[in-house]
Amino acid sequence: MPLDIDTPTLQAHLRDLAREAREMRFDVAPNPCVGAGILAGGKLIVRGMHGHWGGPHAEVVALKAAAASGVPRGSWEALLVTLEPCSSFGKTPPCTEAIIAAGISRVVVGCLDPDPRHRGSGLEALKNAGIEVINLDGTVSLRDHSPHFLRWLSPERLRIPRPWTIAKWAQTRSGQLLPPKDVGGGRWISGPEALAEVQVMRGRVEGILTGFGTVRADDPRFTVRSPGQRKNPPQRFILDSDLRTPPDARLFAQLDAGDETDEAGGQVVIFCRFGADVGRARALAAAGAEVQEVRSMDRTRLDLQDVLLRMHERGIERLLLEAGPQLTSAMLEAGLVDQVCIYTGDVLGGEGATLADALVTVRLEERRDLEVGDTSRVDSFVTLPPGT
Numbered sequence: 001m002p003l004d005i006d007t008p009t010l011q012a013h014l015r016d017l018a019r020e021a022r023e024m025r026f027d028v029a030p031n032p033c034v035g036a037g038i039l040a041g042g043k044l045i046v047r048g049m050h051g052h053w054g055g056p057h058a059e060v061v062a063l064k065a066a067a068a069s070g071v072p073r074g075s076w077e078a079l080l081v082t083l084e085p086c087s088s089f090g091k092t093p094p095c096t097e098a099i100i101a102a103g104i105s106r107v108v109v110g111c112l113d114p115d116p117r118h119r120g121s122g123l124e125a126l127k128n129a130g131i132e133v134i135n136l137d138g139t140v141s142l143r144d145h146s147p148h149f150l151r152w153l154s155p156e157r158l159r160i161p162r163p164w165t166i167a168k169w170a171q172t173r174s175g176q177l178l179p180p181k182d183v184g185g186g187r188w189i190s191g192p193e194a195l196a197e198v199q200v201m202r203g204r205v206e207g208i209l210t211g212f213g214t215v216r217a218d219d220p221r222f223t224v225r226s227p228g229q230r231k232n233p234p235q236r237f238i239l240d241s242d243l244r245t246p247p248d249a250r251l252f253a254q255l256d257a258g259d260e261t262d263e264a265g266g267q268v269v270i271f272c273r274f275g276a277d278v279g280r281a282r283a284l285a286a287a288g289a290e291v292q293e294v295r296s297m298d299r300t301r302l303d304l305q306d307v308l309l310r311m312h313e314r315g316i317e318r319l320l321l322e323a324g325p326q327l328t329s330a331m332l333e334a335g336l337v338d339q340v341c342i343y344t345g346d347v348l349g350g351e352g353a354t355l356a357d358a359l360v361t362v363r364l365e366e367r368r369d370l371e372v373g374d375t376s377r378v379d380s381f382v383t384l385p386p387g388t
Contacts, residue, residue: 001204003039003077003106003134004042004077005039005042005077005137006051007149008069008361010080010108010134010136010139011110011136011139011208013037013039013044013080013216014034014080014082014108014110014136014139015110015139015140016033017036017037017047017058017080017081017082017110018035018082018110018140018145019145020035020047020049021033021034021035021050021058021082021145021199022145022146023049024049024050024051024052025145025146025148025366026339026368026379026381027051027052027053027204027383028050028051028052028053029053029148029149029152029164029338029339030085030149030152030164030223030317030318030338031050031053031149032049032050032142032145032146032149032296033050033051033082033146033149034057034058034059034081034082034083035047035048035049035050035057035058035081035082036049036057036059036061036062036080036081036082037062037064037079037080038062038066038069038076038078038079038080039074039076039077039078039079039080039108040066040071040077041075041077041286044080045066045069045071046062046065046066046069046305047062047065047190048060048062048063048064048065049161050063052204053055053204053205054091054092054204054229055092056092057085057086057092057095058081058082058246059079059081059085059095059098059099060092060095060098062079062081063079063098063102063104063137068101073140074103076104076105077106078104078105078106078107078108078134079099079104079106079107080107080108080110081108081109081110082109082110082111082112082140082145083109083110083112083113083140083142084109084112084113084118084119084120084122084123084336085099085107085109085126086118087118087120087121087122087124087125088118088121094122094125095122096122096125096126096235098127099131100125100126100129100131100158103290104334105131105132105134106131106132106133106134107126107131107134108134108136108138109123109133109134109135109136110136110137110139110140111138111139111141111142112135112137112141112192114142114149114150114153115153119121120133122379123135127200135223144284147365147366147381148338148339148381149283151284151338151383152164152251153204155295160305160309161309161312162305162308162309162311162312162336163206163207163308163311163312163316163317163318163319164317164318164319164339165209165308165319165320165321165331165336165337165339166201166205166318166319166320166321166329166337166338166339166340166341167321167323167331167332167337167339167340167341167382168201168320168321168322168340168341168342168343169322169342169343169355170188170190170194170219170342170343170344170345171189171342171343171344171345171354171355172189172278172343172344172345172347172348172349172350172376173344173346173347173348174348174349174350174354175350175354175355175356175365176349176350176351176352176353176354177189177325177350177352177353177354177355178349178350178351178352179324179345179347179349179350179351180348180349180350180351181352183347184343187218189343189345189347189350189374189375190343190345190375191345191346191372191373191374191375192373192374193299193373193374193375194324194334194343194345194373194375194377196227197303197372199224199225199226199228199378200227200228200229201228201341202222202223202224202228202229202233202234203224203228203229203233203234203322204229204318205234205314205318205319205320206234206235206315206317206318206319207234207235207236207237207266207311207318207319207320208222208234208235208236208237208319208320208321208322209237209239209311209319209320209321209323209327210222210236210237210238210239210321210322210323210324210327211238211239211240211245211323211324211326211327212238212239212240212241212245212325213324213326213327214322214324214327215238215240215245215249215251216244216323219249219250220250220251220322221250221251221253221263221265222234222236222251222322223255223263223264223265224263224264224265224266225262225263226262228263230263231264232266233264233265233266233268234266234320235268235269235314235316236251236265236266236267236268236269237269237271237307237311238251238268238269238270238271239271239302239307239327240270240271241272241273241276241296241299241300241301241302242272242273242276242277242280242299242300243270243272243276243277243280243281243284243291243369244280245270245284245289245326246279247284247286247287248287249284250386251265251266251268251289252287252288252289256356267290268288268289268315269289269290269291269292270289270290270291270292271292271293271294271302271307272292272293272294272302272317273293273295273296273299274293274294274295274296275293276293290308294306294307294310301330304330304331304334304336305334305336308336314325321337325352325353325354325358328355328358329355329357329358332355332358332362332382333358333361334357335362337362337382338381338382339379339380339381339382340364340375340378340379340380340382341375341377341378341379342377342378343372343375343377344376344377344378345374345375346374346375346377362382363382363383364380364381364382364384365380365381365382365383366380366381367379367380368380
């Protein structure tokens with residue numbers, strides 16, 4: 001079936017899909033923002049977006065929507081996709097396989113994959129399957145729509161890999177990280193809607209990082225509860241130079257991962273300095289922890305770069321930093337945070353430190369403001385200021 005539509009119109013459709021996909025940039029990062037659509041009768045009959053990290057890619061969403069649209073498959077003229085379809089296994093199977101299985105005869109692409117390890121491979125796989133490929137590379141600019149993805153693929157990042165790190169914290173309207181003692185039991189700042197949203201966020205990362213100070217102060221579990229995805233809960237990483245985490249901490253409470261359980265938690269991994277107490281290490285291992293020694297700057301400060309490299313070697317690509325002001329500030333100032341998610345509750349006053357000084361050392365870009373019940377949320381990407 002010939003494609004009776006001109007190139008400028010195809011490019012307009014691709015740019016429109018890219019603009020819509022960009023709305024999900026904070027939810028998919030470090031993945032790129034990708035949109036797809038099925039063309040029939042010269043019109044886009046459905047649209048699909050990559051909605052969140054670990055979720056189905058845009059092509060798969062669009063194909064599923066088209067199959068449910070009632071438009072006969074024989075009328076599908078082309079699949080439009082803003083970025084070259086993936087051809088390798090990652091969080092999901094290759095999109096090229098789904099496209100070939102759907103019987104699509106033509107694919108229009110708005111941008112080639114910038115990753116030198118994959119660039120052109122997706123198009124080649126489609127061509128080898130007999131699918132016509134219309135390459136309109138340059139129609140969609142990743143520099144405009146997914147600059148975070150380009151940072152993820154930077155030579156420095158590929159040379160010394162580390163997880164994409166999202167620092168999440170809650171603060172009062174005056175910036176304190178602890179509420180007044182008569183609010184939320186002196187612990188909770190965010191409202192119930194925001195707390196539920198954090199569970200969803202935890203279900204969309206592969207690891208959660210905190211410090212011993214938070215374990216000592218709050219005795220947290222760092223588990224995933226409903227409405228979060230509990231099938232593959234994130235690993236829980238603790239920075240504890242001298243292994244002071246008590247073996248009876250709530251982190252080690254028995255949990256059964258799975259969709260039918262109310263709560264799920266991944267492996268507990270404790271990073272400590274070389275030469276930490278062997279007896280404590282054995283006690284924590286008996287409680288269920290995996291203890292790993294890493295380089296340290298001194299007796300109290302672990303080498304954060306080494307910690308993140310170890311995580312990456314364990315397959316952690318997306319990490320949620322849920323820590324106190326000391327570790328969060330250190331990560332920000334070291335340029336090891338890629339994204340922030342800040343919840344501000346409807347609470348005045350409070351106690352303790354703020355993160356204002358640490359935020360001065362970085363530049364925040366592409367801000368998104370949301371209202372979550374009575375709590376406001378700000379998402380932003382982090383880049384180091386020039387000359388840093």
